[in-house]
Amino acid sequence: MKFVTFFAATAMIAMTACNSGTAEQSSKDSVPATPVKPVEEIPVEDGPPPVTGVVQEVIVGKDGYTAKIKTAQDSVFYATISMSNLNDHMQFRTAKPGDTLHISGERWQMEDQIQITVRELK
Secondary structure, X not given: OHXXXXXXXXXXXXXXXXXXXXXXXXXXXXXXXXXXOOOOOOOOOOOOOOEXXXXXXXXXXXXXXXXXXXXXXXXXXXXXXXXXXXXOHHHOOOOOOOOEEEEEEEEEEXXXXXXXXXXXXX
């Protein structure tokens, strides 16, 4: 009989302990969430403007070529053109001196030369 009373008391304590933990957790879970503001659209820059110029020289490489391009404003760019760098590999074509190219892509500088990794070729 003492065993049954002890077992019943232990079960009652265990159930009370479990319920109190659940109540605490429920109150934590039921905290109202802060309203989330909609994310504002951030305008994406298109990058530097495209370059249009006449090919002065072509240096053939392993996967493409580098074209030395001179613009109407007498700026000189070294455009690296390869199928793997173009957004649309179907745009790839081989240029020769005297051709006019319209290109866009990432610009970077090596020594005193402005380089362009061409992504669009027209």
